[in-house]
Amino acid sequence: MTEQFVDQRELTGADANRSVWASLRSRPLFWICAVALGLLAVIAIMPGTLAGLLSTSDPRACELSLSVKPPSAAHPFGTDIQGCDILANVFYGARTSLLIGFVATALCAIVALVLGTSAGYYGGLADRIISRLTDVFLGFPFLLGAIVVLNSVATRSALIVALVLALFTWPTLARLVRSSVRSVRESEFVHAASAVGMTDGRILREHVVPNSLGPVLAIVTTMVGNVIVAESTLTFLGVGLRTPSISWGLQLATAQSYFQTAPHLLLYPGLFLTLTVLSLITLGDILRDALDPKGRK
Amino acid sequence: MTEKTMSENQSTTVLSVRDLSVGFRVGGQLIEAVRCVNFDLAAGEALAIVGESGSGKSVTSLAALGLLPPNAEIAGEIRIGGVDVIGAGPAGLASVRGTLAAMIFQDPFGALDPVFTVGYQLTEMLRHHRREMSKQERSQRAVELLKLVEIPEPEVKLASYPHQLSGGQAQRVMIAIALACDPAVLIADEPTTALDVTVQRDILDVLHRLRERLGTAIVMITHDMGVVADFADRVVVMRDGRVEETAPSRQLFSAPRAEYTRALLAAVPRIGAGQREHLPEDERTVLEIENLTVEYRGRRGRNIRSVDDVSFRIREGEMLGLVGESGSGKSSIGKSIIGLAPVSGGRITISGRDISALSRREMRKLKSHIGFVFQNPSGALDPRRTIGQAIAAPLRVHDSLTSAQLSDRVSKLLESVELPAHWSARYPHELSGGQSQRVSIARALALDPSLLIADEPTSALDVSVQATVLDLLRRLQHELHFACLFISHDLAVVDSLCDQVLVLKEGVSVEHGERSQILSSPQHPYTHRLLSAVPYPDPDKQRRRREDPLAG
Numbered sequence: 108m109t110e111q112f113v114d115q116r117e118l119t120g121a122d123a124n125r126s127v128w129a130s131l132r133s134r135p136l137f138w139i140c141a142v143a144l145g146l147l148a149v150i151a152i153m154p155g156t157l158a159g160l161l162s163t164s165d166p167r168a169c170e171l172s173l174s175v176k177p178p179s180a181a182h183p184f185g186t187d188i189q190g191c192d193i194l195a196n197v198f199y200g201a202r203t204s205l206l207i208g209f210v211a212t213a214l215c216a217i218v219a220l221v222l223g224t225s226a227g228y229y230g231g232l233a234d235r236i237i238s239r240l241t242d243v244f245l246g247f248p249f250l251l252g253a254i255v256v257l258n259s260v261a262t263r264s265a266l267i268v269a270l271v272l273a274l275f276t277w278p279t280l281a282r283l284v285r286s287s288v289r290s291v292r293e294s295e296f297v298h299a300a301s302a303v304g305m306t307d308g309r310i311l312r313e314h315v316v317p318n319s320l321g322p323v324l325a326i327v328t329t330m331v332g333n334v335i336v337a338e339s340t341l342t343f344l345g346v347g348l349r350t351p352s353i354s355w356g357l358q359l360a361t362a363q364s365y366f367q368t369a370p371h372l373l374l375y376p377g378l379f380l381t382l383t384v385l386s387l388i389t390l391g392d393i394l395r396d397a398l399d400p401k402g403r404k
Numbered sequence: 405m406t407e408k409t410m411s412e413n414q415s416t417t418v419l420s421v422r423d424l425s426v427g428f429r430v431g432g433q434l435i436e437a438v439r440c441v442n443f444d445l446a447a448g449e450a451l452a453i454v455g456e457s458g459s460g461k462s463v464t465s466l467a468a469l470g471l472l473p474p475n476a477e478i479a480g481e482i483r484i485g486g487v488d489v490i491g492a493g494p495a496g497l498a499s500v501r502g503t504l505a506a507m508i509f510q511d512p513f514g515a516l517d518p519v520f521t522v523g524y525q526l527t528e529m530l531r532h533h534r535r536e537m538s539k540q541e542r543s544q545r546a547v548e549l550l551k552l553v554e555i556p557e558p559e560v561k562l563a564s565y566p567h568q569l570s571g572g573q574a575q576r577v578m579i580a581i582a583l584a585c586d587p588a589v590l591i592a593d594e595p596t597t598a599l600d601v602t603v604q605r606d607i608l609d610v611l612h613r614l615r616e617r618l619g620t621a622i623v624m625i626t627h628d629m630g631v632v633a634d635f636a637d638r639v640v641v642m643r644d645g646r647v648e649e650t651a652p653s654r655q656l657f658s659a660p661r662a663e664y665t666r667a668l669l670a671a672v673p674r675i676g677a678g679q680r681e682h683l684p685e686d687e688r689t690v691l692e693i694e695n696l697t698v699e700y701r702g703r704r705g706r707n708i709r710s711v712d713d714v715s716f717r718i719r720e721g722e723m724l725g726l727v728g729e730s731g732s733g734k735s736s737i738g739k740s741i742i743g744l745a746p747v748s749g750g751r752i753t754i755s756g757r758d759i760s761a762l763s764r765r766e767m768r769k770l771k772s773h774i775g776f777v778f779q780n781p782s783g784a785l786d787p788r789r790t791i792g793q794a795i796a797a798p799l800r801v802h803d804s805l806t807s808a809q810l811s812d813r814v815s816k817l818l819e820s821v822e823l824p825a826h827w828s829a830r831y832p833h834e835l836s837g838g839q840s841q842r843v844s845i846a847r848a849l850a851l852d853p854s855l856l857i858a859d860e861p862t863s864a865l866d867v868s869v870q871a872t873v874l875d876l877l878r879r880l881q882h883e884l885h886f887a888c889l890f891i892s893h894d895l896a897v898v899d900s901l902c903d904q905v906l907v908l909k910e911g912v913s914v915e916h917g918e919r920s921q922i923l924s925s926p927q928h929p930y931t932h933r934l935l936s937a938v939p940y941p942d943p944d945k946q947r948r949r950r951e952d953p954l955a956g
Contacts, residue, residue, distance in 0.1 A: 295783040299847070302742045303798040304771030314786050400788060400831040 154198035223284025287319035328391030332384030452636035506582035512574035523562030630939030673896035690887035697749035725898035728908035775848030781840035792828025838869035
């Protein structure tokens with residue numbers, strides 16, 4: 108009776124998922140990353156309230172007399188060139204930067220997965236069209252493209268910047284997905300699934316995509332950080348977000364000219380960015396291990 | 405090169421292995437691979453090390469050349485021509501490898517570098533070990549070596565790249581490279597396993613003649629009892645890292661001492677072993693193939709014809725063996741039936757329905773009447789899905805069962821292939837090759853198909869496992885009465901299982917008929933050649949066959 112129960116759960120896939128969760132749960136690193144990302148999310152959701160607890164809640168309440176002061180009790184992260192509180196700025200920046208990072212990466216991942224999978228799985232004409240399309244985008248200089256696109260839009264909100272960044276990052280990922288899918292498509296278990304009479308959609312969903320996700324996951328997690336940094340490049344060139352917008356990218360871009368006299372301007376936004384990227388990469392690695400049955404006990 | 409006489413050399417020992425134990429340290433744990441192995445190899449002798457996968461035969465041979473990975477822990481003594489291999493440092497090993505002992509591997513294409521010519525790779529060995537030779541001497545030697553391994557037009561072949569060679573030629577080049585510096589010992593790790601039987605025979609012939617001419621002692625590592633009978637003077641039988649038995653070849657086959665050797669010999673399929681009853685003729689035809697042609701689109705619009713005008717039919721409860729060497733198109737026929745190969749001509753009819761007339765949807769439905777078993781047992785199962793999910797897949801696609809019914813059916817199927825029902829939660833990597841193949845069979849039979857296509861289902865398995873899987877197939881066919889298309893390169897396996905045999909050569913059917921008739925009195929010379937190339941697991945009989953090339 109118990110045996111039947113086990114079989115039943117496993118056939119519906121619940122058992123397999125449960126052991127992924129069990130494997131994740133048993134790893135302390137997973138919890139560290141999850142807590143770190145959770146905190147960042149909370150900061151991004153209510154930056155004002157949290158900043159108010161530690162220093163001022165208003166990032167735009169600046170006093171020029173307090174320009175470039177090192178960390179103190181009133182301003183735990185110090186103040187910037189305009190005399191604004193860095194902690195409040197970093198907290199508010201988390202909202203914009205994480206939004207740009209996650210939205211751009213998610214869009215890019217969705218486009219890359221759809222196009223890469225169809226090119227890799229169906230091959231032929233679809234493959235040729237999609238491959239040439241990625242080649243065109245890869246051949247196009249990113250900065251030039253971004254400058255042209257961003258200069259031609261009226262308002263540069265965080266969402267627009269995220270869209271532009273996604274537009275120029277999906278081709279690399281699509282190529283990766285394509286080659287990954289191609290290698291899985293040739294495996295016998297995919298032939299076996301087709302021999303059983305499964306539809307293409309089902310084969311893709313159950314066999315091809317899960318088996319080709321490993322390398323994609325590794326790239327996607329690093330991409331969030333890359334996108335946040337790329338936003339700072341755009342800002343530095345004057346085509347990204349503009350003050351009064353607040354983002355880590357903007358802060359990093361302004362801080363670099365004062366790095367030698369006031370390193371704390373660079374340190375705090377940089378620290379938060381590193382924390383985000385590191386947690387994501389580690390989480391991605393742990394997730395990949397947990398999804399692979401060979402890594403599970 | 406001096407012609408050495410066999411009698412002079414027989415007394416000296418060129419390779420001696422004493423109390424060899426090898427373990428691998430994996431994550432703090434020591435996994436024993438070889439335990440207390442002893443054997444000697446006299447100059448000019450042919451020794452075979454036989455065993456199934458995991459027996460430690462390859463590890464032993466790698467240890468002899470100091471080729472084990474850094475996590476290996478070795479105890480005991482290995483001496484090659486007076487040099488202690490285990491104690492020798494990198495410099496000492498470099499002087500042993502190539503000059504005293506050389507090795508050839510299973511996959512010749514994997515061992516040859518695709519970007520360099522054959523000639524370059526041959527002379528590379530000489531440049532390394534024989535610095536005093538001039539460039540001209542080296543290329544002369546290279547031609548000489550290729551002649552030694554009986555490659556036609558050696559001067560031309562020196563300039564060719566590995567991809568321009570056939571599998572047999574590539575393996576000959578590997579042998580030539582190994583022989584470049586006249587080693588006293590040649591270690592051959594499954595040198596013919598990746599090759600077709602007729603090519604295997606040629607390679608074994610080359611090795612035979614080398615031994616006669618050069619007096620090189622050869623260690624042959626193999627799982628094939630036929631190769632042992634053909635080649636070896638003495639045999640070491642290994643199992644689970646231990647030596648089960650060491651005996652002269654003839655004695656081993658006529659009076660095996662160890663129980664394991666007896667079991668191993670009993671599991672080897674032999675042509676003409678079993679006689680079975682015939683089926684009545686009035687059964688319903690399940691699969692009918694008429695003038696089938698399969699063409700793959702090659703590069704630059706050139707089409708490659710893989711199957712050319714093949715016709716046959718299989719009745720209910722009947723098993724047809726499709727036999728051929730690699731590239732004969734036998735797998736393409738199997739794949740064309742389930743729509744995985746491009747059919748360019750002819751007709752495939754399953755249970756009276758022409759599959760070319762079916763829509764995609766109807767074709768998918770028809771697949772519930774067809775089961776397919778693939779060659780590679782681990783590759784045919786998705787590593788991320790449990791075996792229960794794998795077996796349930798066809799049921800979920802074609803039948804709408806409740807999950808309780810589903811798990812019930814999966815349990816029954818697992819039991820029918822003699823696996824415990826509670827294994828359904830296991831993942832493929834937790835299963836051995838034979839067990840995975842049983843799961844594949846269970847999946848293929850899940851919907852009680854009227855046709856089973858088995859594409860080399862046992863060729864990746866050890867002989868003892870193969871015997872049990874073949875028994876299982878035979879039993880299931882007897883119970884379920886399905887028609888079966890059995891694709892194989894192994895004539896002995898086909899002989900033990902099938903009712904009809906169809907011999908393919910380069911996509912063309914060369915002979916087709918009753919099993920007993922084809923295998924006992926073949927009409928076509930190709931069938932004849934195929935049959936005579938299979939080494940028979942009996943040294944005396946094999947010697948007679950070798951002396952008389954036309955004897956069946």
